[in-house]
Amino acid sequence: WCAENCPLSSATIKGTFVHATYHTAVEILEDRLLGVDTEGKIAFIGSGKEVDRLYYPKAHFVVIDVCSEFFMPGMVDTHIHASQYSYAGTALDMPLLQWLNMYTFPVEACYKDLEFARNVYTHVVKRTLRNGTTTACYFATIHTDASLLLGQIANDLGQRALVGKVCMDTNNFIPHYKETPDESELETNRFIGELLKKKYPLVRPVVTPRFAPSCSATLLGHLGEIAQNNDLHIQSHISETKEEVSLVKELFPDYDSYTDVYHRHNLLTDKTVMAHGCHLTDGELKLFRETGASIAHCPNSNISLCSGMLDVRRVLNHKVKLGLGTDVAGGYSPSMLDAVRRTLDTSKALTIQDTQYHTLTFEEVFRLATLGGSQALSLDENTGNFEVGKDFDALRVNTDAAGGPIDLINHGEGPKVESNLLASSGDDRNIVEVYVAGKRVVPFVERP
Numbered sequence: 539w540c541a542e543n544c545p546l547s548s549a550t551i552k553g554t555f556v557h558a559t560y561h562t563a564v565e566i567l568e569d570r571l572l573g574v575d576t577e578g579k580i581a582f583i584g585s586g587k588e589v590d591r592l593y594y595p596k597a598h599f600v601v602i603d604v605c606s607e608f609f610m611p612g613m614v615d616t617h618i619h620a621s622q623y624s625y626a627g628t629a630l631d632m633p634l635l636q637w638l639n640m641y642t643f644p645v646e647a648c649y650k651d652l653e654f655a656r657n658v659y660t661h662v663v664k665r666t667l668r669n670g671t672t673t674a675c676y677f678a679t680i681h682t683d684a685s686l687l688l689g690q691i692a693n694d695l696g697q698r699a700l701v702g703k704v705c706m707d708t709n710n711f712i713p714h715y716k717e718t719p720d721e722s723e724l725e726t727n728r729f730i731g732e733l734l735k736k737k738y739p740l741v742r743p744v745v746t747p748r749f750a751p752s753c754s755a756t757l758l759g760h761l762g763e764i765a766q767n768n769d770l771h772i773q774s775h776i777s778e779t780k781e782e783v784s785l786v787k788e789l790f791p792d793y794d795s796y797t798d799v800y801h802r803h804n805l806l807t808d809k810t811v812m813a814h815g816c817h818l819t820d821g822e823l824k825l826f827r828e829t830g831a832s833i834a835h836c837p838n839s840n841i842s843l844c845s846g847m848l849d850v851r852r853v854l855n856h857k858v859k860l861g862l863g864t865d866v867a868g869g870y871s872p873s874m875l876d877a878v879r880r881t882l883d884t885s886k887a888l889t890i891q892d893t894q895y896h897t898l899t900f901e902e903v904f905r906l907a908t909l910g911g912s913q914a915l916s917l918d919e920n921t922g923n924f925e926v927g928k929d930f931d932a933l934r935v936n937t938d939a940a941g942g943p944i945d946l947i948n949h950g951e952g953p954k955v956e957s958n959l960l961a962s963s964g965d966d967r968n969i970v971e972v973y974v975a976g977k978r979v980v981p982f983v984e985r986p
């Protein structure tokens with residue numbers, strides 16, 4: 539393997555690969571050879587017995603043969619507020635709308651200060667990478683320069699990222715933390731232009747209206763137009779709490795639903811991801827399906843702020859794309875393994891309420907954390923699983939890592955049990971290496 543973290547390396551790995559496909563929630567590939575080309579893409583996957591025929595010329599060769607080790611795809615966090623990482627794990631004692639006013643807006647206003655931003659953004663990118671998030675869809679703040687800095691930090695540390703400069707022109711609580719619709723349009727265009735100019739290979743801008751209660755119809759219209767004209771990703775929040783749904787009804791009385799507010803401003807496309815969606819109606823889910831928009835399920839946040847319990851099974855039955863999100867700091871954990879656990883917990887809580895409920899399986903949730911997330915962000919051509927032609931975004935997992943949280947009493951139970959163990963009891967100590975587009979990004983190499 540390229541030990542010097544050189545960006546363009548070719549490698550051949552022999553070992554076990556656990557991933558999701560479009561047909562199978564968890565597919566286990568044992569004794570395989572996986573080749574990574576000089577652009578970081580998966581060049582071939584063959585049988586371990588074909589080592590002589592398939593061995594990639596001049597490539598480095600790695601053998602993973604410890605029975606507690608396997609590779610899995612990197613996880614995709616479809617919704618995380620990088621700017622809220624500074625107070626993650628605190629301040630979860632209020633419902634959403636009060637929580638925003640009391641804690642979130644005052645903290646986000648601090649990102650005018652670029653040194654403050656640099657510190658928090660470096661921490662959050664490192665922390666999520668270490669926890670196996672190879673792709674993150676970030677909210678920053680309304681500040682263009684700090685949002686650009688987040689893009690730079692993700693690029694420098696090697697994370698695949700969608701980065702959003704937040705847009706909002708309504709804020710009755712902290713009047714200085716908002717923009718006019720014209721400022722927001724201008725700054726969004728500047729943000730997109732400057733970020734694209736950097737030509738970061740893995741970092742892209744995402745048009746980010748905070749949510750309908752913080753945006754006028756004028757601003758939503760501007761943002762829909764910008765996204766359409768530049769074929770950009772879009773992210774926002776929708777139907778997180780019942781109080782918020784009522785507020786949107788009051789603020790936008792001429793629209794059929796909360797979803798209709800976004801739809802009529804061209805903000806629902808197959809590159810849109812909307813966080814939460816706990817209280818969407820069947821008609822709204824139908825609109826998601828028709829437009830190709832997706833939902834970021836944020837179970838930690840939904841419970842921590844007592845917002846609601848998203849019925850993931852219902853969303854999937856509507857054939858709406860769905861990924862998982864940590865929603866830091868509404869969610870207190872930056873780890874996608876936590877999002878996996880909370881997704882299973884919420885599904886089981888729904889089963890307690892209705893014993894006929896079709897509980898999500900570990901395998902289904904594993905798929906949502908990886909391939910499902912990449913589909914939700916319309917990035918599954920590049921990432922999400924081990925398919926030839928996709929980028930090698932991967933975690934080298936060792937469930938028996940020394941000093942880790944798992945006591946492997948029964949060794950050698952096989953990768954199905956090992957991957958389940960990681961999801962239920964593992965943490966970053968079990969994620970011994972992280973690769974994005976073929977480049978090893980964890981452990982970090984400290985630059986002098």
Ligand SMILES: Nc1nc2[nH]cnc2c(=O)[nH]1
Nearest residue numbers: 642748749775839865868
């Ligand atoms: N959880 C959450 N919901 C929101 N809705 C609008 N803004 C936010 C936010 O920052 N966090």
Ligand SMILES: [Zn+2]
Nearest residue numbers: 619775813865
């Ligand atoms: Zn959020």
